[in-house]
Amino acid sequence: MRILIADDDPVTSHRLKVLAEGWGYEVVLTSDGPSTVRALDEASAPRLVLLDWVMPGMAGLQICQMLRQRDDGKGIYVIMLTARHAHEDMVAGFDAGVDDYLVKPFDADELRGRLKAGARIVELMASIKTLKGMLPICGYCKSIRDDSNYWHQLESYVSEHSDAEFSHGICPDCLTKARLEVG
16 A cells, blocks of 8 residues: 655654655655645546645645545545644644544554555545435436436446446336236
């Protein structure tokens, strides 16, 4: 799994990189707010992020708030790794959308455990497919119109956009109607 480490301190960044690579993560490093935002804007951006609070250009807290305001930021797991240890800082971090909070100096074993937990959550989020919003459906044939104005059978559309599977049967009303039509 790829991980983004955003920290402006070169010694801390190096230590985090060595530890994370030793635990099997592929590491992307950034050292300031703007480069962190650019890395998170890439199509192949890591979904697991270790984020320092205090960085040049843009603070980690603002980066997290920006992520949570975007639809695509919901699949990113953010661990705030900071020297800010006051209770109100931790609360502000969680209010900004941080998923986990770890104070420097950190314990490597604790960090490893939190990264493993974050990775599990990222993998679970990636495996969940949900249908949200309004589905334009034909009142006659029950086909669904997609965003490109193409019509699809209900079953194929739902199967493609979720993990639902279908079994078929006949409801009592349709069974009665079918019997009447047959004679």
